[in-house]
Amino acid sequence: MNILIVDDDCLVAGALKTILEATKGLHVPACGSDGTEAVSLYRKFQPDVLLMDIRMKEMNGLEASAEILREFPDARILLLTTFSDDEYIIKALKLGAKGYLLKQDYQNIVPAIQAVFSGQTVFGNEIVSKIPSLLQKKQSFCYEDYDINDRELEIIGLIAEGMSNKEIASRLYLSEGTVRNYLSAILEKLNLRDRTQVAVFFYQHKS
Structure with missing residues (x-):
């Protein structure tokens, strides 16, 4: 490396x-x-x-x-x-x-x-x-407006906690491939580049 x-x-x-x-x-x-x-x-x-x-x-x-x-x-x-x-x-x-x-x-x-x-x-x-505390929500936000379902929102929260795909898969009883597919969909729907931006987005719009 x-x-x-x-x-x-x-x-x-x-x-x-x-x-x-x-x-x-x-x-x-x-x-x-x-x-x-x-x-x-x-x-x-x-x-x-x-x-x-x-x-x-x-x-x-x-x-x-x-x-x-x-x-x-x-x-x-x-x-x-x-x-x-x-x-x-x-x-x-x-x-x-x-x-x-x-x-x-x-x-x-x-x-x-x-x-x-x-x-x-x-x-x-x-x-x-x-x-x-640094990334507090500035105004109300509705994930449904971005077609984010409950499972995707759950995964977003776990990503924000710092969990890897493997850890999320274990927590939710899913395969890693399924978690990767969910993450790809989340990135596309929210127009984000990677899981770091997902975490930032989550904290910025957290209730």
């Missing part, structure tokens, strides 16, 4: 590279120091996962994420920062980032990268606890 690291602190980038490459199967082809470099390096290497800081000079990690995702909609971006700033969390979620971790959670970085690579969305415990 190729991991691209972008952090304006060269010591942090070097430490992350050492941590990652000490894990079998992980390789870091390059490190960048700002958002502009992140975009350039992503185009060159198209890594499996991009591990990127948020606060950087020139172009920050959120701006770089937006540019990369416009060009590569399936990019797996894991944002890593020392700040649990509410505005950053919201922007990361809405952009479609696959994860947001605090740097002090260094012991969770490798598992988070592996989870993101497998298709999961990862947010540290401190971040997850903030999401519901």
Whole structure:
């Protein structure tokens, strides 16, 4: 698995590279120091996962994420920062980032990268606890207007809880294939791109 690291602190980038490459199967082809470099390096290497800081000079990690995702909609971006700033969390979620971790959670970085690579969305415990209060409903919303049935709404809620397709299938006594079919229908009906946006949508319109 190729991991691209972008952090304006060269010591942090070097430490992350050492941590990652000490894990079998992980390789870091390059490190960048700002958002502009992140975009350039992503185009060159198209890594499996991009591990990127948020606060950087020139172009920050959120701006770089937006540019990369416009060009590569399936990019797996894991944002890593020392700040649990509410505005950053919201922007990361809405952009479609696959994860947001605090740097002090260094012991969770490798598992988070592996989870993101497998298709999961990862947010540290401190971040997850903030999401519901940050994404409060602004006005009443009717899922029926979007042809969302009760089962689909149930699955949307479980996705918002952070459950994988396998976990949802087990909870609802369905096959994983059936859950994937439901998710595809949900994405189409709500005009969303991925399960991260489903979770954001759910909390934004939660009663």
